[in-house]
Amino acid sequence: MRPSQRRPDEARPIRFTRGFTRHAEGSVLVEFGDTRVLCTASVEPRVPPFLKGKGQGWITAEYGMLPRSTGERMPREAARGKQGGRTLEIQRLIGRALRAAVDLNAIGERTITLDCDVLQADGGTRTAAITGAWVALREAIDRLLAAGELTVDPIETQIAAVSVGVYQGVPVLDLDYAEDSSAETDMNLVMDGEGRFIEVQGTAEGHPFTRAELDALLELGAAGIRSIQAAQRAALEV
Amino acid sequence: MRPSQRRPDEARPIRFTRGFTRHAEGSVLVEFGDTRVLCTASVEPRVPPFLKGKGQGWITAEYGMLPRSTGERMPREAARGKQGGRTLEIQRLIGRALRAAVDLNAIGERTITLDCDVLQADGGTRTAAITGAWVALREAIDRLLAAGELTVDPIETQIAAVSVGVYQGVPVLDLDYAEDSSAETDMNLVMDGEGRFIEVQGTAEGHPFTRAELDALLELGAAGIRSIQAAQRAALEV
């Protein structure tokens, strides 16, 4: 029995609030249950030094948690003077995942930065962030297309992510904090619109996992991502 | 004529959303028009080193802006590796203002941290932050009182803040970004529940201001704060 009473293959309610803030070219509040992440897409007319003059663009991400997004207050990274290893790892993951969706040659010499800031955390912040960031990116690209700044859509596929894990011996979908903190195995999956893998990151927390367990988790995640992607599309059609 | 069509002595609509996030002991989203600041109060059972063993508590504040809370994306302070001078100045101001409201001896050996994170900026973020932080602090103290952890209310007065300034030669209340960025004089006022001053910070941006202008601004601000304090009380009565 999951603490939230969900079935093993049941994700939390997923909600997208578009236009959550008004300045960014894309701005989406994504909720996976009680996990809430504000994802903004900012378009800037320049590229990092290593891409100067190559005629292509860049997509990058930054991730942060508000100090009291969690059960106990965490030190503010800006005050500590550096981003922790977990933060860097997650924002590298988000950036890679989103770049996999886009033809960087087709966005011109622009940088699009996805800022994913966790307002409230209840497990699965990185998968919510990737999922919401894709919607914010879609918004920003649509705005560039509408304004005639781009004439060809550079987004090649739809990206979403979900976590899966083994909780009390059972493979479950979309772990919340209560499950995540005691899961034996934790895996984050990022997939594209054609059901192919972008990232597979599995970690044996409690004990190692067999190939059979891995297969079960991959199945569960693939099904979960399909319905998350349907929710993304529905949000964009509104 | 103000860009927002407001009268000179008219503040923006002010709104408090209590319980905006669920983990913190106090959590309030405060809106001064399009300026939105999430204020959380976190209670922790320890004090900074300089207060150890003195039997009193401490109140402190931290301030941050989400990178795309503004019209152009600002670099993330956590990624730059330090908080800027403006950030430090604002969070010192918030902390001082809130400490003025509380009998630190009456909260025991606890630290209450007010985190003020700007989700969307349109001028006046520091005055909104102080105003919202007091409501979050009130929530947190009420929770301690309700739980019997405190028996006497340590809050001695009500704190609110507002900006005033001279815009196109006219003293105006509660400047938004369009006014703030071209104001000749900018002043932030923090006052208590008895109409006394906690902080007066006036800066001549464009040209110096006379004593008469200063007096007009102080009047305007005092009236504005009275109605903001009424809004604070109304929010707490809900």
Place this chain on the structure above:
Amino acid sequence: MRPSQRRPDEARPIRFTRGFTRHAEGSVLVEFGDTRVLCTASVEPRVPPFLKGKGQGWITAEYGMLPRSTGERMPREAARGKQGGRTLEIQRLIGRALRAAVDLNAIGERTITLDCDVLQADGGTRTAAITGAWVALREAIDRLLAAGELTVDPIETQIAAVSVGVYQGVPVLDLDYAEDSSAETDMNLVMDGEGRFIEVQGTAEGHPFTRAELDALLELGAAGIRSIQAAQRAALEV
């Protein structure tokens, strides 16, 4: 009775030693009683990135305290690896105050840096720093005028500063450390040569202050600044 036996409206003896060091374009040791601050003005033929190519100049300030300028040794900020919030706040204030005196378009693409280093502290270091920095700036500009590098005087007004506060219930001028550390209210005033306000920064340390107290402090400060400005002019006439 003030600890120094001064009358409430009596400033400490103020002294300017011009040419205190020989390399800088302006170099003044300013003393407000036992508070001694070395103010140098350095002229450099370049501007910060945000002003490149705009044909105007920039004035900025940096502030520091020698580790043993105070009663107890303070950690050296260079060794700690960062400037504290108080330091940043003060140097931002000094820079704003001095910029208010100068037509930046009239100094060409130059940066003038005012370094204010406290050799000995006894309260009021920021107001002494602003007051001395204006004299150092005047020296540096005079040198540029004398050398024909400038033909029109870019200094539009005379800047000085002083602190006022409520000590044991009485408004007093130019607080020393003994008064400052136990004052109920502390206010720093920066004014121009025409008696107008550049900065008003009042903080209720012990208890909030009424409008009447504020008015009394403003009167006291305005009178004090007039005599400090006379001392500045006298020093420059030597």
Place this chain on the structure above:
Amino acid sequence: MRPSQRRPDEARPIRFTRGFTRHAEGSVLVEFGDTRVLCTASVEPRVPPFLKGKGQGWITAEYGMLPRSTGERMPREAARGKQGGRTLEIQRLIGRALRAAVDLNAIGERTITLDCDVLQADGGTRTAAITGAWVALREAIDRLLAAGELTVDPIETQIAAVSVGVYQGVPVLDLDYAEDSSAETDMNLVMDGEGRFIEVQGTAEGHPFTRAELDALLELGAAGIRSIQAAQRAALEV
């Protein structure tokens, strides 16, 4: 055809030089072809603050690359003043992998630090580091057992790692730099002595990968790790 002329399922020659340096409790130079990583295990009689008084130990890892271990010189992280995101990500991975092998309650209040320093890089430094670090850890634990400081072997399983990827459409084992830098998919596998997974980290570099490709990579990696583990055991028997 692979640049190195290897068959798709052929790892590079793997070599362990035990006792490579003399001070550390465990010290192994591990070579995967031209990739050479010095792995040392340091035993210290203390634990991090979060484990104080809990009677258990801790295993952690640090990773670094000598500036000229690579084809072009990289800036030294100590001189830049921080470890990069890739470094932090790798050392977190090494630490997690090694902790999965050990009963932390059985090592007492000790910290064992695995330092993995890349002397020469040719792809696969993180998998070589994990593989070598396990041998260094084994050496350090054997020394504690021999000295009677431990009476029960806390190592519960054997850990090794390898990379697999899709190079020019073909799944290959143990990618070198020439392959790694142009691989379409890159996956790092960490497995235990029973053939179970500790970590699975797959990233689509060029294009997303299908479930069938993923299965092929998992098979290839599992076989590769079996022979790497045989090499580890052989090195320890010498």
Place this chain on the structure above:
Amino acid sequence: MRPSQRRPDEARPIRFTRGFTRHAEGSVLVEFGDTRVLCTASVEPRVPPFLKGKGQGWITAEYGMLPRSTGERMPREAARGKQGGRTLEIQRLIGRALRAAVDLNAIGERTITLDCDVLQADGGTRTAAITGAWVALREAIDRLLAAGELTVDPIETQIAAVSVGVYQGVPVLDLDYAEDSSAETDMNLVMDGEGRFIEVQGTAEGHPFTRAELDALLELGAAGIRSIQAAQRAALEV
């Protein structure tokens, strides 16, 4: 001919102003010609962690240059966020030199910090700093002896320093900036009251130096230090 018209074996005028600032236990402005360094000695009743509970004290030094102590303004180290290599090297040298003068067991569990801040630089700041710091240390120890906090004098010898170098082929004493910046060889000597060496630091700037040149420099320096030590004693007798 030296730029300053001095004879090769002639030091600059050396002056000590005792009690230059009032808070520190020792406070001396030392001048070697136009080089002016403020040296303060601060006594604190604690020792660094590595000495806790050993019953002995510690002597350490910190060094800094005011930004405009030099011909061109140097960036402020506190603003840059770190002390440069030259600064660290010099303050390590000052600390070692002073520790050589003192029986650390005889000062009890105290730390004495020598802060050497260059107000104006004209070459030889490190040797002036060592020379002045010893006088400030002497003042601080005398105060402890006078107050009965120490009963035995822990200072075992007199420390002074001077630079020597080869300028236009001629060995010269106490180089000023004009000489220092074009010297072929530069050597700093620290000696005790018995004419023995504490530190010898010679660097071939322009071309290597022979043993004969080295011998000449050592002679010149030893004679120079004897007269500097006479000046130190004279200053203390006042």
Place this chain on the structure above:
Amino acid sequence: MRPSQRRPDEARPIRFTRGFTRHAEGSVLVEFGDTRVLCTASVEPRVPPFLKGKGQGWITAEYGMLPRSTGERMPREAARGKQGGRTLEIQRLIGRALRAAVDLNAIGERTITLDCDVLQADGGTRTAAITGAWVALREAIDRLLAAGELTVDPIETQIAAVSVGVYQGVPVLDLDYAEDSSAETDMNLVMDGEGRFIEVQGTAEGHPFTRAELDALLELGAAGIRSIQAAQRAALEV
């Protein structure tokens, strides 16, 4: 009797392993007994900002110790976020010493970086580093000459270094850790191929040293360096 049973004038066995790693233009493992330092020379086609457009090159050095190169593990400088004073001092020394060997005008607008990383420490790491770095530099320059990128040899002399010290009252050559940690006096000498001094750095650790002791140490070191230079030449002839 020395702990290592060596005669007072006997250096440890010195060994150079050329081509120790394959990417760098010069790569030498130098061993002074159990002290092992990997020295690489990296040639890059650019110069630091202060040399831009002057048509000359630059030589610089960086130094590091692997965390467990020593008897007790030292914190990793990259993880601490800064290089310590000792590290900065040593790498400045190595850089100066190597620049003394080379005509910087003759290497064109190139920077050659000598990275000296201590794999195992047993005293004398800085002198081993200088000695090995010269061989690595020689390799790198020979490669540039062979490739026709340089036509005239810019190396003007041969550089080597050794430590000397007074151990139990006796001057000894090339101190190992056991001697170094209890030596009364420690001196590092850097000399050129003509027997002239590049650097002389002597420090009285335990007690000051007389001129006679200094002379004895200089003799001992000069003889030691002659044989080290013979070993350098022999290594290059292989």
